[in-house]
Amino acid sequence: MVELLADRFNYAVIIVLMMVGLYAVIASANLVKRLVGLTIFQTSVFLLYITIGKVFGGEPPILPGDVAHGYHAEDHFSHAVYSNPLPHVLILTAIVVGVATLAMGLALVVRIREAYGTIEDVEISDADYSSEVERGA
Amino acid sequence: MIQTVDLTQYFDYVFMAMLLSVGIAVVRLRSLFAAVMLTGVYSLLSAVWFVSLDAVDVAFTEAAVGAGISTVLLLGAMLLTSRECNPVPASRHWAALAVVVVAGALLFYALGDMPVYGDPNSPANAYVGMEYMTMTVDDIAIPNVVTAVLSSYRGFDTMGEVFVVFAAGLGVALLLGLGGAAGKRED
Numbered sequence: 029m030v031e032l033l034a035d036r037f038n039y040a041v042i043i044v045l046m047m048v049g050l051y052a053v054i055a056s057a058n059l060v061k062r063l064v065g066l067t068i069f070q071t072s073v074f075l076l077y078i079t080i081g082k083v084f085g086g087e088p089p090i091l092p093g094d095v096a097h098g099y100h101a102e103d104h105f106s107h108a109v110y111s112n113p114l115p116h117v118l119i120l121t122a123i124v125v126g127v128a129t130l131a132m133g134l135a136l137v138v139r140i141r142e143a144y145g146t147i148e149d150v151e152i153s154d155a156d157y158s159s160e161v162e163r164g165a
Numbered sequence: 166m167i168q169t170v171d172l173t174q175y176f177d178y179v180f181m182a183m184l185l186s187v188g189i190a191v192v193r194l195r196s197l198f199a200a201v202m203l204t205g206v207y208s209l210l211s212a213v214w215f216v217s218l219d220a221v222d223v224a225f226t227e228a229a230v231g232a233g234i235s236t237v238l239l240l241g242a243m244l245l246t247s248r249e250c251n252p253v254p255a256s257r258h259w260a261a262l263a264v265v266v267v268a269g270a271l272l273f274y275a276l277g278d279m280p281v282y283g284d285p286n287s288p289a290n291a292y293v294g295m296e297y298m299t300m301t302v303d304d305i306a307i308p309n310v311v312t313a314v315l316s317s318y319r320g321f322d323t324m325g326e327v328f329v330v331f332a333a334g335l336g337v338a339l340l341l342g343l344g345g346a347a348g349k350r351e352d
Contacts, residue, residue: 035281040273041181047269048188055261058250060197060243064204067235068188071211074227075184078220083290084174084283088219089298089310096301096308105299109285111219113310114294117319120311121326123226127234128333134242135340141246148251 038079045072059137059147063130070126074119081115089113173217174283180214195250197243205236222311 033040049072052065086109095104137147144152187207194200208231215224253261280287297314305313315323 032277036276036279038177038181038282039276039279041185043269043272043276045184045188046272047265048185048192050268051261051265052192054264055192055253055257056250057253057257058197058247060239060246061200061250063242064191064197064200064239067204067239068191068207071208071227071231072188074223075211075214078215078218078223079282080280080289081220081294082218082283083285086219086285088221090221091298091302091308091310093308097306098302101299101302110295110298110310112290112294113297113314115289116220116223116311117314117322119220119223120226120315121322123223123230124326125329127230127238128330130235131238132333132336132340134238135337137242138245139340147246150251 039076042072042076042079045075048072057148057150059140059149060134063133063137066133067126067130070122074122077115077119077122081112083109083111085109086111089116176217177214180210180217183210184214195252197248197250198240201236201239201243204239205232208232208235222309 046069049065049067049069052068053062056062056065089110089112092104095101140152141147144155146152146155184207187203187210191200191203191207194203208227212224212228212232215221215227280289284290297318298310300318301307301310301313305317307313
């Protein structure tokens with residue numbers, strides 16, 4: 029059990045970081061604070077993927093110039109150690125998509141502020157409830 | 166089980182401790198300005214850790230997009246809405262804590278199925294990811310393998326990403342009104 033955890037301590041800490049973000053998403057009544065929690069959760073997931081791709085003793089996945097053009101490539105790959113490039117590619121895409129969704133969410137929050145005058149979710153549902161009572165629903 | 170000792174793994178503990186303290190501070194703060202700025206710090210710290218994890222391209226993007234553009238967007242939204250948030254009521258705090266503890270316990274239960282950290286022979290690292298390294302030499306012949314995979318082998322992914330960014334930009338423009346149209350509609 030201890031050895032299992034010691035070999036994977038990075039995932040254990042990242043799970044705690046993810047849960048810190050998830051707590052902020054659930055507990056925050058303020059919509060901007062909730063999106064901040066979502067950003068922390070998202071960054072922690074990026075860390076999870078990148079640590080999976082790490083190889084101890086490895087180098088960043090950038091080839092020397094002569095190897096990239098095909099000179100003594102076999103000789104180079106027989107001893108060179110690189111970290112896995114595939115998680116890096118997936119997370120590059122995820123970072124950009126994450127910012128796009130964050131911008132969308134913040135635009136919604138700004139519109140909610142224009143319509144309701146508040147961004148606390150309890151006050152928003154109170155305003156919805158009292159307008160329904162006024163209409164006699 | 167870990168064959169090679171990598172000096173960068175000693176940095177991990179430092180970055181983990183810093184990320185944990187910044188993350189918990191963000192959750193506890195009631196001033197939105199401080200929370201937003203600390204989120205930028207969190208992104209920047211993770212970018213530094215990405216460098217030590219050999220993900221230099223990801224670190225570059227995270228520092229520019231995660232710590233830069235995200236922080237600016239959050240600051241702008243904060244200025245248009247409010248500066249302070251209300252304190253969390255006790256019932257909500259305990260409900261959120263219960264959900265988080267259960268979800269975290271389930272994830273910890275699955276921890277044993279994860280590959281060993283830094284293992285070059287783990288299934289995640291042994292097959293397709295490493296094949297890209299050797300294939301790039303024959304197929305594309307550029308030094309940066311991440312660029313080769315991003316724009317060539319997985320080019321459709323990147324095209325989909327462009328569509329998502331376009332749709333999000335369109336959505337933001339429609340929600341906030343193009344060229345002051347939102348102000349006119351109120352009249």
